[in-house]
Amino acid sequence: MTRPPSARRGRKPNAEVSDPRPTRQRLLDAANELFYAEGVQSVGIDRIIERAGVAKGSLYNTFGSKEALVRAYLESRHEGTTRRLSAVIDAVDDPREKLLAVFDAQGELFEEPDFHGCAFVSASAEATPGGFIEKATEDYRSWVRTMFTDLAAATGVRDPEALGRQLQLVYDGAGLAADIDRDPTVALSARTAAAALLAAALAESDTSHASGRR
Incomplete structure (x- = not known):
């Protein structure tokens, strides 16, 4: 043998x-x-x-302990996402394209053979309520929401917080669908939806500004 x-x-x-x-x-x-x-x-x-x-x-x-290792694992996932998305955003000049570049980067993840969805969603599904995993997940999601809100504000929309929340929903949903359905092409649908939300928010802002000038 x-x-x-x-x-x-x-x-x-x-x-x-x-x-x-x-x-x-x-x-x-x-x-x-x-x-x-x-x-x-x-x-x-x-x-x-x-x-x-x-x-x-x-x-x-x-x-x-294993708990400390799990904490370090989640911190590394957060840092990795922050570093990757910040680099993608910084590489683009136009505010609208910066926002959409986030979805392009997400789509690249979907193509990877070892993609298993959001690490924080998976970890929090198994976690004890009120524990450090829940806190790490809240911190991560807060960062994502703030990122989208800041990007929305840079485009000049009237309500960047509302658009930021909407974009996070699209981002979350795309990651879930790509994982469960094993379909990386949902990235294109997510980007299209994000572009439509951004266009609608900008149109609303233009209408509001025009009304204010009368």
Whole structure:
């Protein structure tokens, strides 16, 4: 019978393996992969340790507990989304195109083979009410809503908060549909809907300004 690679090398279970990444990053990368694909409650620490290729004590020495690792995982997802969308927005000059660029970036995620929807939606569905996962989800969603509101304000619409909420609904719905239906083409429908909402809000603002000048 063929022995697994670890046995052929004589490596003991849970022993450190050669990897240039710091232990913390190895654990966090493993958590990102497994928690995102399968859920924070479904994945035990032993699987994280095995995937990271570190000794068992390394997780506790680095994070202290699974809860702290989950917290770090969610923080990394938030930071990653913030960094990615900020770069996309900054790369465009026109205020209207900045807003629509967010949906273009979302569509690129839908095309990735390991796309499993919103990490915060998945985590909060399993979470205890009032816990740190709920707080992390609220912080993330608040950031998304503020992003859309600020982008809407830059276009000159009369009520950027209302448009921001509408755009977040489209953004949320697109992510849910792309995940459940396994259909990345919903990105185009989401962008079209966002463009229509923006056009309607701008038209309303123009009408309001025209009435005010009479």
